[in-house]
Amino acid sequence: MIVIKGLSKTFNAGSVNEVRALRGVDLAVSAGQFVTIIGTNGSGKSTLLNAVAGAFRPDAGTIAIDGHDVTSQKDFQRAKYVSRVFQNPFSGTVPNMSIAENMHMASLRGRSATLRLGLNRRRRAQYRERVAALEMGLEDRLDSPIGTLSGGQRQALTLLMAVMTPPKVLLLDEHTAALDPKSAAQVIKLTEQFVGQGRLTAMMVTHSMRQALELGHRTIMMHRGQVIEDIPMAMKKRLGVDDLLDRFDALRRAEQLTDDLLDDLRRAYL
Numbered sequence: 117m118i119v120i121k122g123l124s125k126t127f128n129a130g131s132v133n134e135v136r137a138l139r140g141v142d143l144a145v146s147a148g149q150f151v152t153i154i155g156t157n158g159s160g161k162s163t164l165l166n167a168v169a170g171a172f173r174p175d176a177g178t179i180a181i182d183g184h185d186v187t188s189q190k191d192f193q194r195a196k197y198v199s200r201v202f203q204n205p206f207s208g209t210v211p212n213m214s215i216a217e218n219m220h221m222a223s224l225r226g227r228s229a230t231l232r233l234g235l236n237r238r239r240r241a242q243y244r245e246r247v248a249a250l251e252m253g254l255e256d257r258l259d260s261p262i263g264t265l266s267g268g269q270r271q272a273l274t275l276l277m278a279v280m281t282p283p284k285v286l287l288l289d290e291h292t293a294a295l296d297p298k299s300a301a302q303v304i305k306l307t308e309q310f311v312g313q314g315r316l317t318a319m320m321v322t323h324s325m326r327q328a329l330e331l332g333h334r335t336i337m338m339h340r341g342q343v344i345e346d347i348p349m350a351m352k353k354r355l356g357v358d359d360l361l362d363r364f365d366a367l368r369r370a371e372q373l374t375d376d377l378l379d380d381l382r383r384a385y386l
């Protein structure tokens with residue numbers, strides 16, 4: 117479903133602030149696969165998701181989604197394939213519009229203007245049913261401005277809206293990191309439910325190694341703009357958080373040394 121080849125991106129090239137955020141990333145994610153992404157700070161996790169979403173044009177490499185080369189497409193052109201949920205629960209929805217209006221906008225994603233339909237009674241009933249399934253009591257607040265909801269409620273709705281028209285690709289960028297533990301757990305439960313039931317192809321960045329191991333079919337680890345570990349389901353089940361921490365420690369030690377050593381390290385992990 118997603119095929120990334122030789123993807124590179126350098127920010128502020130040629131200046132003192134030059135950052136090689138992605139350095140030749142190769143990654144293939146099959147349809148229905150849920151991949152969790154961990155990595156060191158600044159290793160390029162969000163940049164990888166941004167590249168898939170079309171936030172910028174890469175310096176080198178290609179990205180294909182469902183067989184279409186989207187490398188030169190802008191983000192709005194890819195919106196029909198890609199849904200995103202960000203860390204900030206206040207992005208992705210319009211605060212002074214109601215829950216129903218926000219849901220209606222989300223349901224029209226990727227449709228041509230001529231096909232756009234009004235927010236009629238039948239649609240309201242559908243949205244009510246969807247919102248009720250979140251089990252947050254929001255079905256009685258369909259006309260409340262979304263800005264009046266808590267961060268957790270809003271993020272649950274943002275997630276619901278992201279999957280309402282099932283996307284080819286769902287990108288989750290630390291989407292529970294800004295929530296309190298209880299809300300984060302609720303949103304993770306919904307994530308599992310939506311991705312599982314919809315058999316969605318999903319990439320989720322997380323800083324929680326436990327989350328990374330417990331969720332999804334595969335975990336990749338990034339470091340300095342490269343994928344340095346690719347852990348399949350069978351291995352995920354056997355690994356514990358301590359094992360991942362050991363690997364990060366090894367990286368930290370390698371950091372003092374050379375790229376060649378990092379390559380050796382990668383070979384050793386595979």
Ligand SMILES: Nc1ncnc2c1ncn2[C@@H]1O[C@H](COP(=O)(O)OP(=O)(O)OP(=O)(O)O)[C@@H](O)[C@H]1O
Pocket residue numbers: 127128135136137155156157158159160161162163164
């Ligand atoms: N638009 C941009 N302009 C300049 N530099 C950027 C831009 N986006 C990302 N970077 C830099 O690229 C590198 C990779 O950033 P990215 O956000 O992808 O890392 P990350 O792995 O998601 O990090 P973290 O875990 O800390 O959130 C960092 O050094 C970051 O400062």
